Amino acid sequence: MAALSRRLWPLRLVLAAALSLFGLNAAWSGTARRRVISVGRRAADSIASCGLMLPIGPLCPFRSEFWSSEAFSKVAEMDARRPRAMELMTKMQRGMISPEEQLELSKAMCESNDFWLANQLRLRYAEDFQGIEAFKITEERITARGVTIDMMEALVRWNSEWMSAMAEKRPPPPPPPGMDITKMQQIGNVDTELPMAEMAIPFPFLDGSKALKSDLVQEELSALTRDHENLIRFGNKYGSFDPLGKEAFLDQVALIQERWQVFMTRFELMGELNPEFVAASNRYFMRGKMSAQEFNSLVHSAQERMRADAQAERMS
Structure with a gap:
């Protein structure tokens, strides 16, 4: 029993912090816990079919400390070099490039590839939720084309x-x-850039928006903003959570995303989305x-994918 208690204490710590974060009673029952998890899963599934611009994933305006690393400071510089590299690539394909x-x-290609590989390594072994999420986004995009991320990394090096x-x-x-280059060429170019969009995403709404005239709406948005920021901050140690703690965290992420869906629907219908947020989102798309x-x-x-990893960890 003592060994079991020691094994479960990280989960209790995670759940207690999460409950405190969202103003819930730490003495919730098992039935209530299952209800929250069920709601979280439904919220996650609803996001998959949503056609709205949502401030989630790479478009989240809140960044964890993980992204303040000097290693990511070259993102803007690498983006600025992209047009010239594309110009030279076009000339090479047309046989018009000089020595x-x-x-x-x-x-330029070697620097870009080395930058991507170095950042992939940081993301792969990150503890931070956003870092892991970014890696999983890259993994999802690559595997959707029938290629493993290890194969893609080997291809980039080659x-x-x-x-x-x-x-x-x-x-x-x-x-x-073991790599079929012809097959890789048929699959096409997979975007190998850092999957975090721009390092500073504008907030979705502007101060003074007519959609924020209601005190109740302002309070709801303030609570959502605070909860989302706190969750991102709390996720800085996501990798150290035990499996059930990770699943509980992902459920809270899904609930936050569902709350954003309600706000974004309201503001889009009123034509009150921040144009800078819309522009940044469209650039990423x-x-x-x-x-x-x-x-x-x-x-x-x-x-x-993160949830599946947590479940596999729990079963091991």
Whole structure:
């Protein structure tokens, strides 16, 4: 019994903190706990089919401390280099690239690939909820094309070596063992950028919006904002939660997302969404070649991967 108690105390700590966070009674019953989990699962499923722009996943305006790392400070710089790299890539495909430009493209591609690989490593082993979620989003996008993330990472490394060899007039290296390059080319280009959109996402609503004239609406939005920020902060140690604690956290995330769905519906109908938030969202959708509904489904699938990992951990 003592051993069981020691094993369960992290879950109690997580749930107690979460309950305190959302103003619930820490002495809730097992029936109430199951009811909250059931509601959380229904909320998660409803997000997958939602066609609204939602401030969730990469479009969440609240960032955890994980993203303040200097390692992510080059995101804007890498984005700024993208147009030039695309220009050179087009010239190479048309056979119109000069040797100097080929060297420039090779260097740019190698830097971009190395940046992506380094960040993938940070995301893969992150403790932070948003970091893990970002990794799972990348994993979901890649596996949807019939490729594992390990295969994609190997391909990115090989691509850097191939570009360098071509630029330096050396024989290109052989592809990674067991990799069908023709198949990879048929799958098409999978976006290998950091899946966090812009590092500063505008808030969805503007101060002074006519949709916020009601004191009740202001109070509801203030509570939602506070709860979401606190949850992101609390998720900084998500990786250290025990399996049931992780599932409980994901249920709370789903409930927060459902509350946003209500607000975004109201504000969109009134034409009161922040234009800067809409623009940032559309840039992300265009880059990922997806709709708002596909984005929400992607975030849902990534979080379901996290839930499956927690369940597998619990069963092991």
